[in-house]
Amino acid sequence: MQTQEQVVPIRTPESSFDDEVVTVIAKDGSTGPADPKLPVEQVVDFYEAMVRTRTIDVQLERLQRQGRIGFHIGSLGEEACILGSAAAMRPQDWIFPCYREFGALLYRGMPLQTYVDNMYGNADDPVKGRQMPDHYTGRAFRFGSVSSPIGTQMTQAVGFAWAAQKKGTDEVTSVYFGEGATSSAEFHTGMNFAGVMKAPVVFLCRNNRWAISVPSEKQTASKTFADKGVAYGVPAVRVDGNDVLATYKVVRECVERAARGEGPALVEMLTYRVGGHSTSDDPRAYRVQDEVEQWRRTDPVVRLRRHLETLGAWDDAREEELTKGTEAELKACIAAAEAKPKPALGTIFDGVFAERPWHLEEQAAELLNGPRAKDHH
Amino acid sequence: MPEMNLVQAVNDALRIAMREDDDVVVLGEDVGKVGGVFRVTQGLFDEFGEDRVIDTPLSEGGIIGTAIGMALYGMKPVPEIQFADFIFPAFDQIVSEAAKYRYRSGGEYTCPMVIRTPVGGGIRGGHYHSQSPESLFIHTAGLKVVCPSNPYDAKGLLTAAIKDPDPVLFFEPKRVYRAVKMDVPEGDLELPLGKAKVVREGEDVTVIAWGAMLFEALASAEEVEADGLSCEVLDLRTLWPVDIDTIASSVKKTGRVVIVHEAPKACGFGAELLSMVTEKCFVHLEAPPVRVTGFDTPFPYTLEMEYLPLQHRITPALRETVAYEP
Ligand SMILES: Cc1ncc(C[n+]2csc(CCOP(=O)(O)OP(=O)(O)O)c2C)c(N)n1
Numbered sequence: 001m002q003t004q005e006q007v008v009p010i011r012t013p014e015s016s017f018d019d020e021v022v023t024v025i026a027k028d029g030s031t032g033p034a035d036p037k038l039p040v041e042q043v044v045d046f047y048e049a050m051v052r053t054r055t056i057d058v059q060l061e062r063l064q065r066q067g068r069i070g071f072h073i074g075s076l077g078e079e080a081c082i083l084g085s086a087a088a089m090r091p092q093d094w095i096f097p098c099y100r101e102f103g104a105l106l107y108r109g110m111p112l113q114t115y116v117d118n119m120y121g122n123a124d125d126p127v128k129g130r131q132m133p134d135h136y137t138g139r140a141f142r143f144g145s146v147s148s149p150i151g152t153q154m155t156q157a158v159g160f161a162w163a164a165q166k167k168g169t170d171e172v173t174s175v176y177f178g179e180g181a182t183s184s185a186e187f188h189t190g191m192n193f194a195g196v197m198k199a200p201v202v203f204l205c206r207n208n209r210w211a212i213s214v215p216s217e218k219q220t221a222s223k224t225f226a227d228k229g230v231a232y233g234v235p236a237v238r239v240d241g242n243d244v245l246a247t248y249k250v251v252r253e254c255v256e257r258a259a260r261g262e263g264p265a266l267v268e269m270l271t272y273r274v275g276g277h278s279t280s281d282d283p284r285a286y287r288v289q290d291e292v293e294q295w296r297r298t299d300p301v302v303r304l305r306r307h308l309e310t311l312g313a314w315d316d317a318r319e320e321e322l323t324k325g326t327e328a329e330l331k332a333c334i335a336a337a338e339a340k341p342k343p344a345l346g347t348i349f350d351g352v353f354a355e356r357p358w359h360l361e362e363q364a365a366e367l368l369n370g371p372r373a374k375d376h377h
Numbered sequence: 378m379p380e381m382n383l384v385q386a387v388n389d390a391l392r393i394a395m396r397e398d399d400d401v402v403v404l405g406e407d408v409g410k411v412g413g414v415f416r417v418t419q420g421l422f423d424e425f426g427e428d429r430v431i432d433t434p435l436s437e438g439g440i441i442g443t444a445i446g447m448a449l450y451g452m453k454p455v456p457e458i459q460f461a462d463f464i465f466p467a468f469d470q471i472v473s474e475a476a477k478y479r480y481r482s483g484g485e486y487t488c489p490m491v492i493r494t495p496v497g498g499g500i501r502g503g504h505y506h507s508q509s510p511e512s513l514f515i516h517t518a519g520l521k522v523v524c525p526s527n528p529y530d531a532k533g534l535l536t537a538a539i540k541d542p543d544p545v546l547f548f549e550p551k552r553v554y555r556a557v558k559m560d561v562p563e564g565d566l567e568l569p570l571g572k573a574k575v576v577r578e579g580e581d582v583t584v585i586a587w588g589a590m591l592f593e594a595l596a597s598a599e600e601v602e603a604d605g606l607s608c609e610v611l612d613l614r615t616l617w618p619v620d621i622d623t624i625a626s627s628v629k630k631t632g633r634v635v636i637v638h639e640a641p642k643a644c645g646f647g648a649e650l651l652s653m654v655t656e657k658c659f660v661h662l663e664a665p666p667v668r669v670t671g672f673d674t675p676f677p678y679t680l681e682m683e684y685l686p687l688q689h690r691i692t693p694a695l696r697e698t699v700a701y702e703p
Binding site for chain 2: 070121122125128129130131132135147149150151180183184185211212213214218220280285342345347352359360363370372
């Protein structure tokens with residue numbers, strides 16, 4: 001045994017990340033050495049975005065249960081990692097979303113009405129009801145386009161980042177995905193290409209512990225997801241994803257490195273999917289409530305609020321005003337969205353190509369002269 | 378006889394196959410503890426354990442590639458792809474590998490496996506939870522393709538597919554999953570692959586359909602019966618190899634054919650069926666064959682019921698075909 005070990009040095013890979021998780025906000029609301037020391041208004045801005053995101057989440061879930069929208073996929077419990085990372089992207093940077101990042105899209109400036117129209121797939125939906133709810137697109141906000149197939153956005157983000165670099169811009173691209181998606185071929189190919197090309201891309205892995213019913217330990221035999229950076233020569237870091245300041249700090253550094261030409265980075269953001277996978281899922285079928293309760297105790301919103309209270313920058317009155325205000329704004333958007341018609345029948349045939357070829361003209365004519373045309377304005 | 382829906386019928390077929398043959402294993406995303414996102418594999422994990430009902434990492438290429446490896450070794454994997462829309466990361470493994478192993482290895486290696494996956498729209502699934510990609514696999518030599526329309530056929534055909542020596546794609550119409558209940562025999566039930574079923578006999582026009590669209594075709598057949606039109610409705614059940622004898626004898630009798638499918642028209646399976654009908658029944662045709670299909674666009678969300686070839690589009694096609702005069 002001894003000699004064999006010397007001749008063939010097979011090593012079990014040791015995790016270099018095991019106990020290393022960047023954290024800023026302590027339990028009592030004080031901050032540690034990695035504090036980005038942002039102006040207090042900016043921290044308040046983060047908090048407001050997180051609460052707003054959560055408030056919208058809760059309402060949309062309710063709306064789905066009432067049968068008024070078809071689907072919602074939310075970010076309950078993941079607000080800090082989504083908003084902290086989105087806020088760390090500079091205005092010129094780009095975001096390639098997974099499907100849980102509507103909070104980031106709103107933070108980037110998409111009007112709430114537009115998002116709600118998209119949830120309803122009505123005539124004012126920018127994509128004319130072609131996609132499911134929460135499959136938004138926002139180029140004007142330097143935000144990509146959601147598709148359901150897991151993983152596809154990762155290689156695309158690498159190519160996008162690479163193109164921006166070739167054009168000589170100072171633009172970094174970030175890409176979101178769940179830890180489940182690290183099992184997809186696109187993750188490995190994307191990391192490999194990014195490493196080889198030194199593309200200015202930041203991989204944002206939301207490790208929320210669950211891929212629908214599959215726990216994270218069934219996705220990988222690696223000790224951490226950050227470990228995966230090693231194989232591709234991509235620098236990696238683990239951060240407490242329920243700590244918005246830590247997430248901001250870490251992602252910001254990755255963005256700045258990438259902007260300096262130092263290449264890609266992988267950020268593993270440790271968080272927890274407090275809700276079901278989506279409104280189609282009932283997590284009670286596969287996980288114990290205890291676990292959820294345990295994570296609720298690390299709630300990112302509560303945590304940031306404690307910090308703001310230590311700064312004297314937040315109180316119940318402001319909280320109430322924010323929640324009530326968001327609810328009222330959302331309610332108005334919903335009422336408006338519900339009053340809008342469906343997209344016109346012919347829109348089915350738009351956007352397949354830049355121009356409609358003859359066969360789509362023919363099919364459009366068939367539909368528009370068909371028995372249902374009169375039911376549609 | 379117990380009543381079952383399609384979910385229960387598939388579950389029953391899997392359970393029986395797993396009890397009879399230790400080599401049958403189920404693998405896929407969420408198929409284990411929770412029993413699949415549609416609960417088709419529910420209870421199998423408890424009965425057969427995690428060695429035979431395997432929650433895999435999130436990779437369809439991995440699921441099918443490893444299933445192929447197990448099949449090559451001599452096991453009988455029944456991988457699940459959560460939605461047919463997500464089969465494409467495994468497309469290379471299915472098309473380049475599973476379909477060609479027997480041929481390229483002179484029969485030294487074979488891939489007896491059944492890839493189960495839900496297909497079809499009408500469930501508010503948008504682009505990526507609604508598609509019907511059957512023609513891509515029919516086009517690939519070396520794959521059998523099955524799509525039952527009801528619980529009875531689902532049980533019998535899945536049983537046959539699991540016993541088949543070659544790779545089978547088993548498409549489950551998700552819109553039918555819980556919508557149809559019927560008597561399904563307990564215990565063994567096997568229906569031969571490659572046999573269509575004449576679901577309704579008629580004289581004036583043949584309607585060819587499968588999966589969820591069968592019910593739309595039947596509804597239209599009933600609707601036009603009031604006008605005195607007599608429709609023969611075929612449920613293909615196995616799409617490939619297709620039961621050309623049943624199709625040809627029906628079309629020779631009626632002289633008219635309407636083909637219905639959810640997938641887009643261009644290069645959909647209807648195109649092949651139409652060619653075959655023309656080749657085999659040319660002199661018997663009294664009207665041009667007609668296709669009623671999904672449009673040549675991605676599958677839309679809000680307007681999905683306008684996109685699908687439902688009763689409201691099939692009925693006029695039947696009337697026009699029968700009224701056709703050269
Ligand atoms: C290629 C592909 N396979 C399967 C699915 C079905 N599916 C949707 S989300 C999901 C789990 C994703 O988990 P993870 O990547 O961890 O992200 P999370 O949902 O936890 O944010 C699965 C299996 C899919 N959308 N795409």
